[in-house]
Amino acid sequence: MDLNSPHNPAHEEASVSLKIILLIFAVVVIIALGYLVVVQNGASDVTDNGSSVILKKKTATANWKTYTNTPEGFSIKYPPEFCAEDDVANYTLNLITVDTDSVCRGEQSSLSLSWYLVGTKSLSEFSDQISKDLSDPLYQIDKSRITRTETTIDGQKAITIFIVAGIDSIDESSTVVVKNGRGIVINSSSSSITNTDRDNIISTFKFTN
Numbered sequence: 001m002d003l004n005s006p007h008n009p010a011h012e013e014a015s016v017s018l019k020i021i022l023l024i025f026a027v028v029v030i031i032a033l034g035y036l037v038v039v040q041n042g043a044s045d046v047t048d049n050g051s052s053v054i055l056k057k058k059t060a061t062a063n064w065k066t067y068t069n070t071p072e073g074f075s076i077k078y079p080p081e082f083c084a085e086d087d088v089a090n091y092t093l094n095l096i097t098v099d100t101d102s103v104c105r106g107e108q109s110s111l112s113l114s115w116y117l118v119g120t121k122s123l124s125e126f127s128d129q130i131s132k133d134l135s136d137p138l139y140q141i142d143k144s145r146i147t148r149t150e151t152t153i154d155g156q157k158a159i160t161i162f163i164v165a166g167i168d169s170i171d172e173s174s175t176v177v178v179k180n181g182r183g184i185v186i187n188s189s190s191s192s193i194t195n196t197d198r199d200n201i202i203s204t205f206k207f208t209n
Contacts, residue, residue, distance in 0.1 A: 060200050067093060068208065072115050074184065077204035079197060082110060091115050095201070110193040111186065111201060118183035126183045127159040127176045153177045153184075154206050173198070179207050 061077050067084045068075040078084060078095045085094040093113040118126050131146060145164040152158060158177040175186045186205070188198045 061204050064204070069093070069115075070208070072182065073180075073207055073209040074115070074182075075206050075208055076113060076201065078111075078201055111188045111198060113205075114185045114187070116183040116185070117181060118178055119181050121178065121183070123157060123159060123176065123178040126178050127161065130174055130176055130185065131161055151175065153202065156207070175202055177205075 064077040064079055065082075065084070066075055066077050067086070069086075076093070081098050082095045083098045085096060087094060091114055095111040095113075097110050116126075121129075127148065131148065147162045147164070149160050149162070150157065151160050153175065154177075156177050156179050158175055161174045161176065163172045163174075172187070172189045177184050184205070186202055
């Protein structure tokens with residue numbers, strides 16, 4: 001008497017098919033898990049890089065001085081090698097490099113901040129006006145040298161108007177921000193301030209009311 005099970009081709013085919021399906025499923029799961037790991041690591045890198053930039057700025061400005069204009073509702077920090085000249089009559093704050101004897105040179109402002117009452121003007125309208133003023137023939141600035149980029153200051157949308165240096169001029173920039181009917185324009189030129197100091201100073205601007 002033969003005790004072995006009878007040969008069943010259909011059963012064997014079903015078993016092989018099941019194994020193939022399980023193998024394909026395992027491969028798909030492995031690929032999916034690998035993809036998730038890569039995506040999470042990439043997101044982590046972006047977050048770490050962003051946090052690193054913010055941390056570096058905070059560290060760089062930790063020992064800076066602070067200028068506060070309570071009536072106009074804003075404050076800004078600046079390096080210890082600068083001094084602040086508050087020209088309230090002309091609605092302007094000048095940040096000037098301090099001489100070796102700790103006296104403001106007063107010859108050329110490294111960075112100036114001006115404030116305006118713009119009423120109901122939007123950021124776009126206000127920045128358009130700044131661009132139009134810069135395009136005035138009086139300033140002899142070719143329109144092709146003027147570029148605009150969007151940025152953020154103290155959580156508010158801002159626009160930086162950059163003027164590329166000409167034959168007899170230097171790179172200049174104006175960063176514009178508007179809040180509660182007040183317009184702020186921060187001007188700088190590359191001859192008297194480094195791009196890093198300029199960006200770090202602008203990053204410390206805060207609306208106080």
